[in-house]
Amino acid sequence: MAIQIVMDRTGDSRHHFNSHDAQELAKAEQRFYELTKVGFTAAVRTGPGQVCQIRSFDPNAEETVFFPRLVGG
Amino acid sequence: MFGFRPLPPGVRSRKRATRALFISHGSEGTPEGRSLALLRKWLSPSQREQFGRKSYFEVVGSDSGRRYRIHAGASVNVCEIDEKGCLQEGLCFMPIGALPIGDVMLAQKIALETCEREVRTVARRFTPNGFHFRQIRPLG
Numbered sequence: 001m002a003i004q005i006v007m008d009r010t011g012d013s014r015h016h017f018n019s020h021d022a023q024e025l026a027k028a029e030q031r032f033y034e035l036t037k038v039g040f041t042a043a044v045r046t047g048p049g050q051v052c053q054i055r056s057f058d059p060n061a062e063e064t065v066f067f068p069r070l071v072g073g
Numbered sequence: 074m075f076g077f078r079p080l081p082p083g084v085r086s087r088k089r090a091t092r093a094l095f096i097s098h099g100s101e102g103t104p105e106g107r108s109l110a111l112l113r114k115w116l117s118p119s120q121r122e123q124f125g126r127k128s129y130f131e132v133v134g135s136d137s138g139r140r141y142r143i144h145a146g147a148s149v150n151v152c153e154i155d156e157k158g159c160l161q162e163g164l165c166f167m168p169i170g171a172l173p174i175g176d177v178m179l180a181q182k183i184a185l186e187t188c189e190r191e192v193r194t195v196a197r198r199f200t201p202n203g204f205h206f207r208q209i210r211p212l213g
Contacts, residue, residue, distance in 0.1 A: 009173070068180075
């Protein structure tokens with residue numbers, strides 16, 4: 001099972017999906033683009049502690065984290 | 074006179090261990106606890122170890138190779154450091170929305186390690202001092 005983790009005020013919302021199920025994959029892809037369209041950044045882990053931003057949906061990503069747009073404090 | 078007696082040997086360390094256990098596991102159900110658990114999962118082993126010991130961890134900027142220290146906190150908690158580890162310019166930036174501390178710190182780590190230039194464009198600068206980065210309680 002792959003997972004999309006969306007940061008929010010509760011800590012995060014987690015959306016699990018089966019990447020071998022076309023319907024669930026399509027839903028995950030839709031969620032990806034809905035979030036990035038409104039300014040969320042998507043990132044995946046490429047190794048222990050190593051991260052990479054992704055700008056298009058990766059169906060093979062095991063875990064994707066989304067965080068809202070950054071602003072100066 | 075007041076009835077204070079020294080604790081028997083071993084009791085103090087047990088109390089300390091119990092407190093540490095409560096902090097690390099007892100808060101997993103709270104937004105802050107969940108966010109810190111996610112942060113720990115995404116840190117490298119050396120960053121995790123540093124965070125546990127010092128309540129901050131260091132990252133390397135993706136564009137300049139500069140080093141930054143991310144302290145426990147949700148704002149005014151990032152500082153550039155020099156090769157000797159001395160504090161340089163402070164950067165204040167965070168994701169919008171009232172996110173718990175661990176989420177803010179993870180977003181700051183990812184941003185600095187993947188799009189440092191954009192971070193430096195949006196961040197507000199400040200001059201760091203000991204007050205900004207005082208350790209309140211262990212979070213790592």
